[in-house]
Amino acid sequence: MGYKILAVDDEPYILQLLKDYFELEGYLVMTSKNGREAIEKASFGPDLILLDINMPEIDGIEVCKRIRDHVSCPIIFLTAKVTEQDRINGLMIGGDDYIIKPFNIDELGARVMAHLRRESRGAKKDMVKFVGGLTVNFNERCLYCEEDEIPLTKTEFDILEFLCMNRRQVFSKERIYENIRGYDSEGDSNIITEHIRRIRMKIAEHTEQNLIETVWGVGYKWIG
Secondary structure, eight states: OOOEEEEEOSOHHHHHHHHHHHHHTTOEEEEESSHHHHHHHGGGOOSEEEEESOOSSSOHHHHHHHHTTTOOSOEEEEESOOOHHHHHHHHHTTOOEEEESSOOHHHHHHHHHHHHHHOOGGGSOOOEEEETTEEEETTTTEEEETTEEEOOOHHHHHHHHHHHHTTTOOBOHHHHHHHHHOTTOOSOTTHHHHHHHHHHHHHHTTOOOOOEEEETTTEEEEOO
16 A cells, blocks of 8 residues: 555553554554654655644644645544634644544544545655754745745755755765865855855854854765
């Protein structure tokens, strides 16, 4: 089958139940026990998300708000109770369905399959990475802080993309220059230092996170 599901719930028993059931049905299952993990794992391109609403710190509604503009897959909310207004609010922010706890696991499985069969948005799936309040959309070649776009030039995004896609690997400015310009290009690799300074400056206008770390005497790495 090959479908990838992200299951999010702060109750270990329910999380294990979802994992065991859907893996037996042939799905690939990722799990998250809180909203922060869920936002990070949404970067891995799930085909469907099962999202608990009532979680501490970052609840399911907030998770949906943060990822929906960048993740097109169906989102099914899991909740112990829901009013008509809750249902409306959830659908308005991008949820696709609700199922009430305690639920029949076979009914949930049938709903998941129905959503996947109807899913046409999956034909074009954006490749994204979430880092705290920042979102890197590789398809759009855009960087966002929550809903605000952080404008980057083509070269700046090329550098950010290269470092981000090779998280925690250290690259010299010469290696970065070769990657974005090509091995045969003529020019001064020292310009990379200025580009990275400008990327940091633009990000700093929106967040205090320092995502590009300088490894003195070696080069740079993405630490997000």
